[in-house]
Amino acid sequence: MDCGTPVCYAWRLTRFRPAAAKVLEHNMKLLKSCSGQDRVDILVREFLRFKYGDGGKFYRLHWSGDFFSAAYARDLMEACAKVPDVTFWNFTRNFSEPVVAAIAEHKPGNVVQYVSADEVNLEQAVKTTEKFPGTFKFSYMGACKPEGFPGLKDCPANFPHKNAIEFMCSKCRMCLKGRPVFFRTRGAGVKQKTGEDK
Numbered sequence: 001m002d003c004g005t006p007v008c009y010a011w012r013l014t015r016f017r018p019a020a021a022k023v024l025e026h027n028m029k030l031l032k033s034c035s036g037q038d039r040v041d042i043l044v045r046e047f048l049r050f051k052y053g054d055g056g057k058f059y060r061l062h063w064s065g066d067f068f069s070a071a072y073a074r075d076l077m078e079a080c081a082k083v084p085d086v087t088f089w090n091f092t093r094n095f096s097e098p099v100v101a102a103i104a105e106h107k108p109g110n111v112v113q114y115v116s117a118d119e120v121n122l123e124q125a126v127k128t129t130e131k132f133p134g135t136f137k138f139s140y141m142g143a144c145k146p147e148g149f150p151g152l153k154d155c156p157a158n159f160p161h162k163n164a165i166e167f168m169c170s171k172c173r174m175c176l177k178g179r180p181v182f183f184r185t186r187g188a189g190v191k192q193k194t195g196e197d198k
């Protein structure tokens with residue numbers, strides 16, 4: 001996991017749920033300790049557990065963390081391709097050339113891949129979406145919507161009092177359709193690091 005500010009929901013969750021932090025740490029070590037077919041197999045097992053065990057159809061990748069290497073990006077995309085009747089969606093702040101190229105080359109049709117932009121990385125995020133048209137969808141996180149992006153729609157979680165039910169991604173599904181999404185932050189500014197590439 002590569003985040004460390006109070007603005008990050010994963011940071012907040014793991015602070016109050018240390019058991020979740022341990023699981024994330026374990027998963028990260030496991031994924032970094034292997035590569036290629038072994039890593040693909042581990043990921044596919046998890047996706048099949050989700051599909052048959054939980055009856056899930058929509059899988060949010062990386063609710064904490066990000067792509068940590070181009071090889072991992074490739075393996076993850078290959079694993080998703082092996083479970084075509086599940087729709088995956090994902091946000092990345094890692095715009096390093098090898099990582100985004102691996103995503104663009106290997107992303108199957110059942111993965112909706114967003115760039116996660118903010119005031120710090122907006123230029124890089126836009127360049128990435130423009131360089132790989134059709135591969136990356138656009139999302140922005142900040143205190144207010146950026147100028148020049150008229151199509152951005154609010155995530156229902158921006159209005160928690162009005163949208164208690166639509167909160168749930170499975171009800172809303174805006175991200176599953178690749179719509180440009182705006183996530184409103186509260187409190188401190190956005191200063192998360194991007195993922196590292198190896």
Ligand code: SF4
Pocket residue numbers: 154155156157166167168169170172173174175176181
């Ligand atoms: S816009 Fe909808 S699908 Fe996307 S994160 Fe918000 S609730 Fe979930």
